[in-house]
Amino acid sequence: MNLTLNIWRQPNADAPGAMHAYAVEGISEDMSFLEMLDVLNEQLNAQGEEPIAFDHDCREGICGTCSLMINGQAHGPEVTTTCQLHMRSFTDGDSITIEPWRAGAFPVVKDLVVDRGAFDRIIQSGGYISANTGSAPEANSVPAPRDKAMRAFNVATCIGCGACVAACPNGSASLFMGAKITHLGELPQGQPERYTRVVDMVAQHDHEGFGGCTNIGECASACPKEIPLDVISQLNKDLRTALKQGK
Amino acid sequence: MATPTLVKGARATRSTITLKLLMAASGLAFIGFVLAHMYGNLKAFAGHDAFNEYAHHLRTIGEPMLPESGLLWILRTGLIVALVVHVASAAALWRRANRARPVAYQVKKNVASSLSSRTMRWGGLTILAFLVWHLLNFTIVKVNPSGGATDDPYNLLVDTFDLWWMTIIYLVAMAALAMHLHHGVWSACQTLGLTNTAVSRQRAKLAGWVIAVVVAGGFSLVPLFTVFGVID
Numbered sequence: 513m514n515l516t517l518n519i520w521r522q523p524n525a526d527a528p529g530a531m532h533a534y535a536v537e538g539i540s541e542d543m544s545f546l547e548m549l550d551v552l553n554e555q556l557n558a559q560g561e562e563p564i565a566f567d568h569d570c571r572e573g574i575c576g577t578c579s580l581m582i583n584g585q586a587h588g589p590e591v592t593t594t595c596q597l598h599m600r601s602f603t604d605g606d607s608i609t610i611e612p613w614r615a616g617a618f619p620v621v622k623d624l625v626v627d628r629g630a631f632d633r634i635i636q637s638g639g640y641i642s643a644n645t646g647s648a649p650e651a652n653s654v655p656a657p658r659d660k661a662m663r664a665f666n667v668a669t670c671i672g673c674g675a676c677v678a679a680c681p682n683g684s685a686s687l688f689m690g691a692k693i694t695h696l697g698e699l700p701q702g703q704p705e706r707y708t709r710v711v712d713m714v715a716q717h718d719h720e721g722f723g724g725c726t727n728i729g730e731c732a733s734a735c736p737k738e739i740p741l742d743v744i745s746q747l748n749k750d751l752r753t754a755l756k757q758g759k
Numbered sequence: 760m761a762t763p764t765l766v767k768g769a770r771a772t773r774s775t776i777t778l779k780l781l782m783a784a785s786g787l788a789f790i791g792f793v794l795a796h797m798y799g800n801l802k803a804f805a806g807h808d809a810f811n812e813y814a815h816h817l818r819t820i821g822e823p824m825l826p827e828s829g830l831l832w833i834l835r836t837g838l839i840v841a842l843v844v845h846v847a848s849a850a851a852l853w854r855r856a857n858r859a860r861p862v863a864y865q866v867k868k869n870v871a872s873s874l875s876s877r878t879m880r881w882g883g884l885t886i887l888a889f890l891v892w893h894l895l896n897f898t899i900v901k902v903n904p905s906g907g908a909t910d911d912p913y914n915l916l917v918d919t920f921d922l923w924w925m926t927i928i929y930l931v932a933m934a935a936l937a938m939h940l941h942h943g944v945w946s947a948c949q950t951l952g953l954t955n956t957a958v959s960r961q962r963a964k965l966a967g968w969v970i971a972v973v974v975a976g977g978f979s980l981v982p983l984f985t986v987f988g989v990i991d
Binding site: 518520531581583584585609611614615616617629633636637679681682683684710711712714715716717718719721722723724725726727728729730732733734740741742744745746747748749750751752754755759 | 770876
């Protein structure tokens with residue numbers, strides 16, 4: 513298939529960027545979206561042009577590194593990561609617009625690559641449990657009820673890709689935070705730090721410049737791991753409890 | 760802008776979620792108010808005397824323990840505080856949201872969000888503008904657009920809604936209110952942390968529909984029945 517690609521080019525964080533149009537030909541529908549971009553970059557290399565910088569790592573949908581806004585949707589039209597999006601989701605002659613995640617807290621490094629260090633700092637501010645190191649404890653010494661364990665497991669699938677922020681009209685990272693708050697809050701190991709965790713993580717989130725949540729639901733529909741909106745309700749509930757406790 | 764520093768001495772009271780909680784709580788106060796207001800309006804179907812009697816009674820509730828209009832002013836004070844809290848929090852969050860995405864997308868698709876959820880801010884401003892007119896019309900100045908008497912609440916109501924364009928202004932405002940409530944009710948439940956399961960989420964969304972239809976529908980009955988000559 514032959515495609516027209518409109519891609520955001522920006523040489524570095526401080527330089528202004530602009531959209532550029534590129535034509536690619538002979539793309540197989542079995543290629544992944546990233547392989548299609550590899551083809552374009554080979555073409556650009558052959559022409560002596562600067563290849564397009566984009567983030568990617570595992571290419572099997574588990575690391576969350578590939579971060580592209582494709583035709584106005586985070587990771588494109590399918591519920592998956594960009595690396596697992598295949599060209600069969602497009603048709604011959606399509607024009608595809610590719611942009612980086614847009615958020616003040618995710619500054620563009622180059623072209624389509626953004627700095628998601630803000631997520632690391634949110635986790636660093638409280639998205640962990642404090643435990644002594646050493647050999648792994650006996651698995652059954654701290655029992656977790658099955659429904660809580662399942663909910664924790666389901667939301668622990670968050671890969672920190674940032675699609676929720678990219679899709680949110682307010683640039684909020686509430687789904688990301690809610691997933692971690694719910695994951696640790698459902699388990700016995702997460703209880704001692706539960707209410708300082710939520711206050712510290714939300715403070716870091718606000719400090720990074722992410723917006724507030726308006727519960728419109730674009731984040732959950734963009735999430736490649738299908739994390740549901742109820743984690744944001746859990747986040748709000750935990751913060752409300754922290755307020756009551758004077759944290 | 761992203762900064763590489765970690766926040767020290769975080770306080771729950773300073774978070775964006777606290778602003779959202781204030782919006783949810785003040786919004787719930789407004790829902791209580793519009794339901795009571797709508798009930799009063801429906802008294803118009805009971806005729807001139809019943810409607811005016813109700814309006815007068817609102818001013819004498821609690822006498823002689825309270826002065827005339829005493830309870831009314833207690834409620835009005837609560838509503839004014841709720842309005843200031845609701846609008847100020849919304850303005851702060853709107854400003855934050857604009858800063859959180861300094862560069863707009865060239866192409867952005869909305870997949871899951873409802874129209875009402877995306878128009879909360881401009882819809883809220885529409886309701887605020889309507890509120891100013893509505894208070895001038897019926898409470899503060901008592902403007903009778905037909906030029907008739909203004910000291911009789913029932914007659915002022917009939918004179919106002921006999922004009923088709925006034926009825927349209929009020930119906931447009933009710934459509935804006937319905938949209939605001941449709942998303943607002945669900946959003947308040949979510950912000951208050953009451954929707955932690957798929958079932959409770961569905962219920963909160965249904966409550967949004969029910970309250971939007973009941974409130975906007977109930978309010979629209981009186982202008983509609985007046986402009987078509989049933990109430991006169």
